[in-house]
Amino acid sequence: MSALRASLIRLRGLVGKEFLQILRDPSALMIAFLLPVVLLLINGFGISLDARDMRVAAVIDAPEESTRALLQALSNSPYLDVVRVNDTQEGAALMADGSVRGMLVLREDFSQHLQRPARWPAHAQLLVNATDPNTARILEGYVQGALETWLSGIAIERRLVPAGGVSVEHRYWFNPELRSADFIIPGMVAFVMSMTGTLLTALIVAREWERGTMESMLASPARMGELIAAKLGSYFVLGMAAMASGVLIAILLFGVPFRGSVLVLTLASALFLVFALSLGLFISTLARNQFVAAQVSFLVTMMPALMLSGMVYDIASMPGWLQAITFAVPARYLVSILQTLFLAGTVWPLLLPNLGALALAAAVALGATLAITRRRLD
């Protein structure tokens, strides 16, 4: 019998065993399918950076007729919800207990000044709850925007053209509706895959050590390469299926558009899975214990994938040394690839370096795993 043929027979036995185990033991299927779905649902619905229906208190001491149009403009904004209050004290109380996010104050002389803008500019005061600076800035922008809309309405009414002013035309690309879900969900798919991919192999191989089955395998004629190939191959199939279900959830359930090439998506997922599965093998070979393997997997995959992948926190706005660290987090390349494929399309100059980095990560993880797994118990 040729060596290759013998190797194929052994592989057939090992892969068959893996699939029987996957089908009979619900824990692998749960990690591969239930965990990603639950994580995607929780995070997809839970994490939203959009600020909608922000309540703003309005204290208006100026005469009613001059401010009616302004109030109308504010209320028309889908993001704002205007509450009339009698004085600043009442407004401040509402700010303090968190029932409004900001307070707009128009003094008695607001309309007078508005009539003669050349002599005195009209003053409107906006107080914002800046506990969350991001939301505060968004609120500020929305109120400003509403005021501008209103002012340009007046200008048209009075047939005035701002002298020498600059008019800015906004156009939002890639995510025209400014839906943060479209930005977050693709990153979330990457995050979920980096966690489950590693966890799958880390737990399952550690279990073989715990139950003593690894000892039988090591004492059998199976080569180390065959053992690793069977594990990687079987869980690769499972991982790709999990990845596909994640992508489908993103598109069908969250309505995220997909503008890129499915082939590139498959390639990127495959490279990333080889990395994640090899990392899992690496961890469980060192840990040999399901509890430790699970802890280490969470630590080395979840934290960096959440913090340093650019999924939620923009890498470009991190300090330089932290940006340097993110290059060692393979999840960042997958996040970037997925965001590109989902929102922009197949933009090769952006995809190629990321794909290259993923290939390198996969090669390093696989090589490291092969290097440390010897046919020994010591």
Place this chain on the structure above:
Amino acid sequence: MALLAEIDGLRHVFPGARGGPGQVALDGVSARIEAGMITGVVGPDAAGKTTLLRLLAGLLRPTEGRIAVLGHDMATDAQAAHGMIGYMPQRFGLYEDLSVAENLSLFADLHTMPRALRAERMALLLRFTGLAPFTARLAGQLSGGMKQKLGLACALLARPRLLLLDEPSVGVDPASRRELWSIVAQMLEEGHADGMGVVWATAYLDEAERCGRVLLLHEGRMLAAGPPAEFLAPMAGRVFRLAVPAASRRALAVRAAAHPAVLDVAMQGDTLRLVLHEGAAPPDPAALGGTALTPAAPRFEDGFVARIAGPAQVPPAETPRPAGGDGQVIEVADLTRRFGAFTAVDRVSFSVARGEIFGLLGPNGAGKSTTFRMLCGLLAPSSGRARVAGMDLMRAPAAARARLGYMAQRFSLYGELSVRDNLTFFARVYGLSRAARARAIADALARFDLAEVAGQPAGLLPLGVKQRLALAAALLHGPDILFLDEPTSGVDPLARRAFWGRIGALAQAGVTVLVTSHFMDEAEYCDRLAIVSAGRIIVTGTPAELRAMVRGPDLPEPSLEDAFIALVARDQPSRDQPSRDHPTLDHPTFDHPTLDHPPGERAA
């Protein structure tokens, strides 16, 4: 005889934690493994048996020395030998979520067996192991004995030249244990033409007598190697049986141990088994308080004891416990515990008097631990009653538990804490005041010979010392009831003797002792025994009574193991418990000998 493996000057050291000193598992071991026989690797736990088998399987690289299997150096060329080795690790080593047939075909694939040979070998092994009716059953749902047989079948599948079995008989009931031996003996016969040989590691010293050759290991060193007869020969004329009055056998055992001619004393029913010093004249039975002294056949254990024995140890006297009223200290009536459809403990009743040592004897999964947990108040019974010192521990206040000492199976010590810290911890848990604590710990260190190791981490102690420490911890608060869960499984015979000497002294002082064990030798030390099988007590009696029940023309001198097997088998036909056919993972039951093995072959 063909040489299968050669071990030369082997030394294996496991690296210590955090760069500390390593643990020497094997030192200076040289041996030859030959074809056509079972070579027993015999020794108590931590003797280095598993390490030796793993080295033979090429799973470890020796620190020093050389190990060659079929001409291949296992340090560099293990791959070449793996196809010719069948290895059965201690922890079963099969896939529990694969069926019997799937496990077998996985091993057939791994050994790239041709289709025709594969079918032939599988049929043969399924027949030999009696697993043929269960090919579709998941391995995880097999009983303990059947799992071991499947592991054996997988290891034997590819006609290995060298079969390595790491303690296959641990935790298996005595009937299955005998079956394993007969299967291996038959397969050895069958593989004779292939030049097959077997290495069987075991902590049961009685199994050594069934081997062709024995490598006796103790604390990493090889004490001796040779056919079992070589171990027995020097013991000829040195082993005697002393008939004693049953009531005073414990006191007389202590007296006999102090006699200058006596090397070792063991209890056996109504007799004491004496091993004499080399060349010593048999003592006068009257001087030892007995009635008659008759020569007895030496056992392998006697040879082992003679090699490792030091000066005789007399257990320190115990302070008598005040008699707390008359009657039974432990009373169990119709105690039942069900887990779903599975009845783990089925209408168990027994009672234990003050100062009595009572044993629950049965294989793993018979329901001993479940009974124990209910007695300790850790598990609520489904029905029935368990009272300890007149109280139901399920409802009793902590005060009731203060009268109870409990020594768990794996000793439940904190491995990272020193001996003294462990004792301090347990003294605090039992609420001893500062002064009482200091006194109890000083007393325990002196009484249990722990003063020398007081500063050492408990995890690094030899097993026998761990056992002493665990007993010391259980006795810190001076309890008058003692629960022991498999107290001496795996410790060497000397440590076991010393342990039971202490327990005997405690019983003498009025402490009531309840023991569980699957170890027949341990049962000999009990005043009374209950044989537990599949959740029920089959019979209760003194060791002598149980033996008398099965004595007959074909079994003139039955051992307790013979009695156990016969009494369980006698009980089988009357039983009708279909739930036992579907054992779950948590509650492995033991085999129905009548079900998975053709009758008649048992005697072989």
